[in-house]
Amino acid sequence: MRNPATARTLPRALHPGAWWLWALGLAAAVSQSSNPLIAVLAVCAAGTVVARRRTDAPWALAFRLYLLVGVLIIVSRVVFRVIFGGGQGDIVLFTLPRIPLPETAGGIRLLGPVALEQLLGGLYDGLRLAAVVACVGAANALADPKRLLKSVPGALYEVGTSVVVAMTVAPQLVESVRRVRRARRLRAGRRRGVRALRGIVIPVLEDALDRSLALAAAMASHGYGRVGAVAPRTRLFTGLLVIGGLIGVCVGLYGLMDSSTSPHMGTWGIAVGLALATAGFVLGGRRVRRTRYRPAAWRGAEFLTAGAGAAAVVFMQLASRYEAAALYPSLNPLAWPELTLLPFLALVAAASPAWLTPPPLSVLDPDRALRPLVGEPERVRPVRPVRRTAEPNPEDT
Amino acid sequence: MIRFAGVTFHYPDAPAPALRDIDLSVEEGELCLVTGRTGVGKSTLLNAVNGLVPRFTGGHLRGRVSVAGQSTADRPPQEFAHLVGVVGQDPLAGFVTDTVEEELAYGMEQLGVPADVMRKRVEETLDLLGIAELRHRPLRTLSGGQQQRVAIGAVLTPHPRVLVLDEPTSALDPAAAEEVLAAVTRLVHDLGTTVLVAEHRMERVLQYADRLVHLPGDGRVLHGEPAALVADSDVAPPVVRLGRAAGWDPLPLSVRDARRRAAPLRRRLAGRVPGTPPARDTAAPALRARDVVVAYGRTVAVREVDLDLLPGEVVALMGRNGSGKSSLLWAVQGSGPRRSGTVDADGADPRDMDAAGARERVGLVPQTASDLLYLDTVAAECAQSDAESGAAPGTCRALLDRIAPGVPGGRHPRDLSEGQRLSLVLAVQLTAAPGVVLLDEPTRGLDYHAKERFSRVVRELAGEGRAVVVATHDVEFVARAADRVVVMAQGEVVADGPTAEVVVASPTFAPQVAKVLAPDPWLTVEQVESALAPEEQRT
Numbered sequence: 001m002r003n004p005a006t007a008r009t010l011p012r013a014l015h016p017g018a019w020w021l022w023a024l025g026l027a028a029a030v031s032q033s034s035n036p037l038i039a040v041l042a043v044c045a046a047g048t049v050v051a052r053r054r055t056d057a058p059w060a061l062a063f064r065l066y067l068l069v070g071v072l073i074i075v076s077r078v079v080f081r082v083i084f085g086g087g088q089g090d091i092v093l094f095t096l097p098r099i100p101l102p103e104t105a106g107g108i109r110l111l112g113p114v115a116l117e118q119l120l121g122g123l124y125d126g127l128r129l130a131a132v133v134a135c136v137g138a139a140n141a142l143a144d145p146k147r148l149l150k151s152v153p154g155a156l157y158e159v160g161t162s163v164v165v166a167m168t169v170a171p172q173l174v175e176s177v178r179r180v181r182r183a184r185r186l187r188a189g190r191r192r193g194v195r196a197l198r199g200i201v202i203p204v205l206e207d208a209l210d211r212s213l214a215l216a217a218a219m220a221s222h223g224y225g226r227v228g229a230v231a232p233r234t235r236l237f238t239g240l241l242v243i244g245g246l247i248g249v250c251v252g253l254y255g256l257m258d259s260s261t262s263p264h265m266g267t268w269g270i271a272v273g274l275a276l277a278t279a280g281f282v283l284g285g286r287r288v289r290r291t292r293y294r295p296a297a298w299r300g301a302e303f304l305t306a307g308a309g310a311a312a313v314v315f316m317q318l319a320s321r322y323e324a325a326a327l328y329p330s331l332n333p334l335a336w337p338e339l340t341l342l343p344f345l346a347l348v349a350a351a352s353p354a355w356l357t358p359p360p361l362s363v364l365d366p367d368r369a370l371r372p373l374v375g376e377p378e379r380v381r382p383v384r385p386v387r388r389t390a391e392p393n394p395e396d397t
Numbered sequence: 398m399i400r401f402a403g404v405t406f407h408y409p410d411a412p413a414p415a416l417r418d419i420d421l422s423v424e425e426g427e428l429c430l431v432t433g434r435t436g437v438g439k440s441t442l443l444n445a446v447n448g449l450v451p452r453f454t455g456g457h458l459r460g461r462v463s464v465a466g467q468s469t470a471d472r473p474p475q476e477f478a479h480l481v482g483v484v485g486q487d488p489l490a491g492f493v494t495d496t497v498e499e500e501l502a503y504g505m506e507q508l509g510v511p512a513d514v515m516r517k518r519v520e521e522t523l524d525l526l527g528i529a530e531l532r533h534r535p536l537r538t539l540s541g542g543q544q545q546r547v548a549i550g551a552v553l554t555p556h557p558r559v560l561v562l563d564e565p566t567s568a569l570d571p572a573a574a575e576e577v578l579a580a581v582t583r584l585v586h587d588l589g590t591t592v593l594v595a596e597h598r599m600e601r602v603l604q605y606a607d608r609l610v611h612l613p614g615d616g617r618v619l620h621g622e623p624a625a626l627v628a629d630s631d632v633a634p635p636v637v638r639l640g641r642a643a644g645w646d647p648l649p650l651s652v653r654d655a656r657r658r659a660a661p662l663r664r665r666l667a668g669r670v671p672g673t674p675p676a677r678d679t680a681a682p683a684l685r686a687r688d689v690v691v692a693y694g695r696t697v698a699v700r701e702v703d704l705d706l707l708p709g710e711v712v713a714l715m716g717r718n719g720s721g722k723s724s725l726l727w728a729v730q731g732s733g734p735r736r737s738g739t740v741d742a743d744g745a746d747p748r749d750m751d752a753a754g755a756r757e758r759v760g761l762v763p764q765t766a767s768d769l770l771y772l773d774t775v776a777a778e779c780a781q782s783d784a785e786s787g788a789a790p791g792t793c794r795a796l797l798d799r800i801a802p803g804v805p806g807g808r809h810p811r812d813l814s815e816g817q818r819l820s821l822v823l824a825v826q827l828t829a830a831p832g833v834v835l836l837d838e839p840t841r842g843l844d845y846h847a848k849e850r851f852s853r854v855v856r857e858l859a860g861e862g863r864a865v866v867v868a869t870h871d872v873e874f875v876a877r878a879a880d881r882v883v884v885m886a887q888g889e890v891v892a893d894g895p896t897a898e899v900v901v902a903s904p905t906f907a908p909q910v911a912k913v914l915a916p917d918p919w920l921t922v923e924q925v926e927s928a929l930a931p932e933e934q935r936t
Contacts, residue, residue, distance in 0.1 A: 146494075146495070161493070164493075164494070165493065179765065179768060180768045182727075182732060182733070183763050183765075183768035183769050184769075185732045185752045185755075186730070186732055186752075186756065186760075186761050186763065186769060186826070187752075187756070187769050187782075187785060187825065187826075188751075188752040188753040188755075188756045188785055188786075188829075189752075189785065198771060199771045200771075202771040203767065203768050203770070203771055206767075206811065210490075211490045213453070214485055214487065214490035214491055215490060215491065215492075215493070216453070217444075217449050217453045217474075217483075217485070217491075218483075218485060218490070218491030218492075218493065219493055220449065220452075220453070220473070220474045220475050221447055221449060221474050221475075221477070221478060221481070221482075221483040221552075222478055222493065222503055222504045222507055222551070222552070223475050223476075223478025223479070223504060223507035223508055223555070224475065224493070224507055225475050226475045226476060226478065226507060226508070290506055290507060290508075290509050291505070291506055291509050291510055291511060291512055291515065292506060292512065293498075293499065293502030293503075293505065293506055293512065293515050293516070293519070294498075294502075294512070294515075294516065295512065
């Protein structure tokens, strides 16, 4: 038997799917309220988890970028409300010169008096959206996007590989363009303008074409796309099942998130979609004679993480039934937003993976992580006894 | 193991078949070296082994190619993955994943190898090729030699019975090439893998080969014992040519063989000295660089390097992959980044001038020379070059005809051979009549003949009073063409002096003739031949 305490604390990379389930759960939870306190605390929860559990890999720096996008969203929402404010609200903060529009523009009003309620409405809205974006960013920072693609079901393997290849092509193209532009200067060719484009685009495209042919040949000789003996009819059938199922799941999710549609559409859509997709994956997976190198394991910590996301959604659902007023703080009359018990529990659940999951592995240089244990004591030791005998340090005792 | 039976292969629209009536059989556990000049169909032959030719190239293949009894006509290349491992010329272009460990596992995943076996084989392969410390590294950050070893490892993990390597060491420095070849010979000896390898620089592989397959260029294939076949082959490494000049029989294939028989030759050469290049008057240098620093972020590529280039001198710039050679050339030319330091080319710093002005002082042919070409025909490129440089119409074409006569003007630059394309780019750059010419890795992909012609071109350029710098890994080319060698390591110049002095003392940079005849300062077969010639006339 594995000691559960060690299993939890031994550094390892969590299954990327678990991080995504957690993040999507948190995003779904946040989107159910316009309470700015909840939104800000949700970003804090996501940030805590990212700070404690991200690796030192390049994609782990993505979270900062998503926060920046969030700030942009908030600012643009508020500015939008100022420009097209419509002047609702009693507490007017200041008045901007109004730009008169012709009668045909109808109810649209540009600038004019700016009310506090109107600004806060924009701010709350922006915060909610920014929190959702931050959740996606957290998932991106925590889960290696390529490892996620590697964990797709066997039936989708070929699609997953194509996406991975496509993802490596983009940086290669950028590199090619830089190289050719630099080479253009050697010929004293133009580096800007339409005529220069030909001198840059043609070598880059030729390069890309050559490279993709070489890659295709390499993949084929590695055995990519070995089919074995599967009837084309079976392949078509499984393909239809999988795609139909995925569409069903999407429809179901839309139904769940959008409160204006019938709740049955959501539950039934998801159920039928999942059933179809699972059947497709099982059928498709059976014909695949392929294996995975070091497949990402799904153990207790993964269940905890995904469960934390699910718990956040459940608590918020309960809150919308029993404490609905606290989820949508009133703007008219203006009231302080409040944090009640159920949303608080949702946020605690969301932040819990920061402590419940095993710490991440150091990706870049495992040797460097060991060095302080191995190298330093030897260097320090000879110094200490000398200092102690010469003048006893009062702090030592 | 591999059997070609009556194989003839035609590329579409080609006037003559690339391979004609080939009957060849390679037995299990052999290391088979494929030689021949550029463009005679070496890659075609290699890629036909697992059916990439004709399935990925088009063309018509007649006859039967089979591996372990399975014909390539019946199955696509995918179904040969467990039998044949293929490594292409550019390892980076063939990588599917992006870290070392995943790349090693990729082939096994396709074959459905169980997870625990995969884990074990990845570890074994990491050790076999000596790349265990690189396991988590992204593939793009590796050096050329490391990439090549990962590419070989990636095809080894499924335990193929045949390994096909196309120019595995062409982009590598001598030390890295040794590493790769050592790994390959270990496979042959320890695992009994059959290896088919094409290589321009035969001197690196010939001594390990059990069998030589030579493509003379008319579509035929000659094969047999290396020692017998190489005796009258048109491509031969220096050690074989030295053996021919000294009249040894059988011919030596390795430096060790030759060294053991060289004592009489050394005695015959005693008292003679190789014809030293005429001493140059150390007048004003054509280019003077001081304290050049190139840094990318916190990585210092070139660290406070001083470099003087004299007119009429050929300087070879050597050093490991990634030692800062290219960065130095680009910085000196003025188009690449330079953090500090000064360059004085004919009274001005090329960095401070516009691109056209910099080009008239210092011309650079980059590593991927084809980046400079973008028009449809050779003639159009030449005309464009005349216009760019403000030279009289026809200047570029005249230069091209002098460097490589007979390049058809209507041909698309991509359809030229490697050597012709290099000549075209060189002509384009020479149209501006620069006093200093910098060449970055020009000898890559050139066969012995093309290299010989190119070294004559380089000497001619120097003869016209230009200063020429050639960054290269090719020690034989350096021995023949360079007056002076500058060796770089970690961005610093670690050796700078006349070719004979720098090269003879170094175990990695010494050419084969120097290794055989050390401590005497002979570098090339030509030097030995001309020293022996008068003696033979006398007797």
